[in-house]
Each structure stands twice: as C-alpha cells, then as structure tokens.
Amino acid sequence: TPWFFPAEDPEAFLDAYIRTMYGFYQLGMYTVVRRSDNAVIGHCGFDLKTSPLSSSFEEVPFLGYILTRACRGQGYGLEACRACLDYLSDHTDFQEVFCAVAADNSDSLKLARRLGFHSLVILTDHRPHAAGFQSQLPAGHTGQLILRNHL
Numbered sequence: 001t002p003w004f005f006p007a008e009d010p011e012a013f014l015d016a017y018i019r020t021m022y023g024f025y026q027l028g029m030y031t032v033v034r035r036s037d038n039a040v041i042g043h044c045g046f047d048l049k050t051s052p053l054s055s056s057f058e059e060v061p062f063l064g065y066i067l068t069r070a071c072r073g074q075g076y077g078l079e080a081c082r083a084c085l086d087y088l089s090d091h092t093d094f095q096e097v098f099c100a101v102a103a104d105n106s107d108s109l110k111l112a113r114r115l116g117f118h119s120l121v122i123l124t125d126h127r128p129h130a131a132g133f134q135s136q137l138p139a140g141h142t143g144q145l146i147l148r149n150h151l
Contacts, residue, residue: 021048026092027061032080034071042067044080046088052098052120052146061088063099063115063149073107081115089151096150103143117147 021028029045044065051060063084065077088094099117101108 027088029064030080030084032065032067032076034076041071041076042080044077044084046084046097049098053148061092061094061097063097077111078114081111085115085149085151094151096148098149099147100144101147103145109145112147115149117149120146120148 017028025048027046029043029047031040032042032044033039034041042065044063046061046063048059049062051058063081065081065084067077067080085097088097098120099112101112
C-alpha cells in the first residue's frame with residue numbers, strides 16, 4: 001500500500017523491514033485480514049521510536065493501526081490492537097507501549113482508552129506539554145497525544 005511503503009523501491013524497503021523488524025525485534029506491522037472473507041482490511045502493529053520518557057535514545061514500541069474506511073467502527077481495530085498487545089506482552093521483554101493519536105481523533109482516543117492507554121503528553125508544535133485526556137487544544141489544532149500503557 002502506498003501509505004506504508006516508500007515510492008522508491010518498495011521491494012527493497014519491505015525486505016529490509018522484514019529482516020530488521022521481525023528478524024531482530026520480533027515485532028512490526030501486521031496485515032489485518034477479515035475472517036469472514038479473508039479480505040485485507042488494514043494494518044496494525046508496532047514501530048520503534050525513541051522513548052518520550054527518557055533523555056537517552058532508548059527505543060520503545062508504539063502501537064499503530066489503520067483500517068479501510070468501510071471497516072471502521074465495527075470492532076476490527078479493537079480486536080487487532082488487542083491481539084498485537086497480547087503478542088507484545090507474551091513474546092517480548094517490553095514493559096510498556098506507547099501510541100500517538102491526533103488530538104482531534106476522538107474515535108482513536110476512545111479506542112486507546114479501551115485498550116488501557118493513559119495520556120502522557122500533548123505534542124503541540126513539536127513541544128511536549130504535560131496533559132490529561134481532559135486537556136483541550138485550540139479548535140482546529142493538529143497536535144498529538146502521546147499515550148502510555150503498561151504491559
């Protein structure tokens with residue numbers, strides 16, 4: 001899919017991704033397939049990023065997902081994210097996981113809460129600010145919430 005693979009040499013990107021993410025870290029992004037008809041309906045999984053809690057360059061998993069528009073709001077995201085979090089807990093040594101959600105994406109914020117994530121910081125103009133879910137960004141702001149979940 002063009003939003004996941006770079007336009008230049010997607011095969012080389014995918015080969016390096018598989019060797020690095022799955023081979024070394026035992027995690028990555030996974031394809032979400034609907035059981036009823038085996039249709040690919042999205043992706044869900046982890047990316048490694050620098051911890052928002054550490055001044056070191058420690059990498060921690062960030063959960064992310066995307067579903068086709070027609071499959072949103074039907075529980076597929078919750079099921080896929082729970083399966084990925086179970087895998088992370090059962091098969092890796094990570095003790096916590098993060099996610100980044102656009103501050104105005106109420107559906108994804110609701111899903112994050114159902115999965116046990118708690119607000120950590122708001123990134124506005126690339127500067128973190130301590131915040132809880134009750135914090136509000138100005139209307140139309142495109143900030144992100146960084147949320148944390150302990151495994």
